[in-house]
Amino acid sequence: MSSADPPSGVLPSDVILLILARLPVKSLFRFKTVCRSWYRLTSEKHFIMLYSLTSLHKPIVLLEVMEPANPIPSFLSVDRFDAASCFSLNFLEDRVKVRASCNGLLCCSSIPNRGVFYVCNPMTKEFRLLPRTRERPFSRFHPDYEETLVGLSFDTCSWKFNVAVAGFCRPFGRRPYEELVCMVFDSETNSWTRFVSSFYDEFTHMNRNQVVFSNNSLHWLTHSCSYVLVLDLRSNVWRKISLPEEIVAVGFCGRIYLLELEGTVSLIQILGVWLYIWALKDYDREHWVLIDRVHLRCILGFAASAFPVCLSSDVVFLATQRKILTYGRKNKVWKEVFSVGDNVAYPLWFSAHPFRSTLFPCDQDVYPRLLCFVTSLNATS
Numbered sequence: 001m002s003s004a005d006p007p008s009g010v011l012p013s014d015v016i017l018l019i020l021a022r023l024p025v026k027s028l029f030r031f032k033t034v035c036r037s038w039y040r041l042t043s044e045k046h047f048i049m050l051y052s053l054t055s056l057h058k059p060i061v062l063l064e065v066m067e068p069a070n071p072i073p074s075f076l077s078v079d080r081f082d083a084a085s086c087f088s089l090n091f092l093e094d095r096v097k098v099r100a101s102c103n104g105l106l107c108c109s110s111i112p113n114r115g116v117f118y119v120c121n122p123m124t125k126e127f128r129l130l131p132r133t134r135e136r137p138f139s140r141f142h143p144d145y146e147e148t149l150v151g152l153s154f155d156t157c158s159w160k161f162n163v164a165v166a167g168f169c170r171p172f173g174r175r176p177y178e179e180l181v182c183m184v185f186d187s188e189t190n191s192w193t194r195f196v197s198s199f200y201d202e203f204t205h206m207n208r209n210q211v212v213f214s215n216n217s218l219h220w221l222t223h224s225c226s227y228v229l230v231l232d233l234r235s236n237v238w239r240k241i242s243l244p245e246e247i248v249a250v251g252f253c254g255r256i257y258l259l260e261l262e263g264t265v266s267l268i269q270i271l272g273v274w275l276y277i278w279a280l281k282d283y284d285r286e287h288w289v290l291i292d293r294v295h296l297r298c299i300l301g302f303a304a305s306a307f308p309v310c311l312s313s314d315v316v317f318l319a320t321q322r323k324i325l326t327y328g329r330k331n332k333v334w335k336e337v338f339s340v341g342d343n344v345a346y347p348l349w350f351s352a353h354p355f356r357s358t359l360f361p362c363d364q365d366v367y368p369r370l371l372c373f374v375t376s377l378n379a380t381s
Contacts, residue, residue: 017047021054025123025357042124048359052103052156055356056262059312061324062106064098064351067343075122077355078338080315080326091125092118098351100152100163102213104358107152107163117185119152119161119362126363130163133183133192148203151211151218153233159360161187162233164218168200184236187362197238201229206307209353212260215283219265221258228258228265243267244278244288259311260354266291268308268316273297275327277311294327298334305347310354319349 011019020028020041028051032039041047063076072095078084089096089108096108096118104123110116120127148167155161166182178200183192202223212219218231219241228241242248247256247269254271267278267288277292294316296303302320310317316327324338340348 017041017050018054021047021050025359029124042359048361049156052358052360055104055358057312057314058356059310059315059317060355060357061310061317061319062098062101062353062355063319063324063338063348064353065340065348066345066351068345069343073351076338078317078324080317080328080335080337082335082337084338087122089120089122092120092127094118098353099150100211101353101355102152102161103154103156104356104360105152105154105161105362106353106355107150109150117163117165119163119187121358121360121362123357124359124361126361128187128362130185131190131192133165133194149208149211149220151213151220151231153213153216153218154360155216156360161362164231164233166231180238182231182236182238184231184233193236195236199238205350206257209351210258210309212258212265214260214263214265214280219258221256221267225252225256241265241280241286244290246290247278257308259308261311262313266311268311270296270303270306270308273300273303275308275316277316292329294329299325305349307349307352309349309352317354319347319352321347321349324348324352 020031020038023031028042032042058079061078063078064073065076066073075087075089076084077087092108094113095111097111098106099109100107104121106120106122108118108120115132117130118127119130149164151164153162163185164182166180168180178198180197180199181194182197183194185192203220204223207221207223210221216232216234218233220229222229225243227243230239230241232239243252244267254269257268259266259268261279265280269276269278273296275294275296276290278288279291281287281289299306302323302325305320306318306325308316309319314329316329318325318327322340323336326335326337328335
């Protein structure tokens with residue numbers, strides 16, 4: 001593989017890398033035993049970045065399926081080609097709930113141990129246990145003693161991640177304060193930062209699940225759908241982004257959802273028998289552009305209970321009570337890619353998250369090694 005002129009019948013090393021970068025993670029780890037160079041691939045930064053680029057256009061929906069007779073949920077990943085595969089979070093050795101997803105990493109909260117969070121890569125089974133915060137209000141957030149908002153950001157260039165946990169604090173026996181208490185974890189400093197903002201708003205369950213990381217900020221849609229709430233992770237400041245003027249002009253009619261479109265913020269509006277897709281093309285000027293319009297005539301029986309959960313330039317995933325549907329934006333074809341029986345406790349959209357397979361690390365030891373590597377490069381230059 002290292003030869004510049006490979007012998008006849010042997011593929012060049014660059015071509016082999018491109019082929020390996022398109023394999024599922026399980027197959028990739030199984031092929032590590034072929035030779036030493038393949039064994040090292042999954043830990044080499046250039047291949048990790050190559051694998052991330054190839055998976056950018058292969059979105060997956062992650063499902064957390066709960067059955068009434070089983071208190072432990074099962075996790076499934078569903079792609080656009082009818083392939084559904086099971087995966088486990090047992091390597092965390094805890095009963096957890098998936099709270100956020102970003103660039104192949106998951107943020108999970110412990111169910112029995114309130115206030116305990118993990119960041120993990122379910123494909124490589126690497127994880128990082130976050131230090132517990134000393135803030136007592138984390139155990140008594142309003143309205144359900146759970147953090148109202150949980151967001152995860154992961155920078156694919158620096159491999160740095162942040163976890164934002166926010167909620168409206170409610171002292172025991174009193175009404176909730178109109179103050180949003182926020183804690184932000186920084187993976188480089190391994191510490192939390194706390195700040196408080198004076199405003200109050202409400203969020204639906206879908207609003208909580210659909211958090212978008214873009215432009216070094218986390219984004220949520222509020223219950224009223226009147227604006228997008230933004231947390232700037234560089235300055236730890238909250239701000240608001242207005243919705244498209246066309247949506248505001250009709251009084252925020254229909255159902256509106258916030259999704260990521262390959263690194264940008266996007267909105268999906270379901271109004272009548274139409275599905276509209278908006279993209280925030282100019283982030284600084286808050287300029288929205290309508291990029292697609294889809295008629296729902298083929299799924300009218302599911303349109304009322306269909307929730308958009310994942311979006312790319314090629315496909316839109318929608319989750320209903322029992323089915324996962326896809327719409328090909330290029331071939332304009334609807335397809336049912338997954339379904340479950342009637343023995344599930346919650347509808348599929350209740351715990352569906354956008355996902356994609358990556359090799360990005362999140363364990364404790366990678367960051368010091370990466371920092372030493374960058375420091376040595378700066379010293380030599």
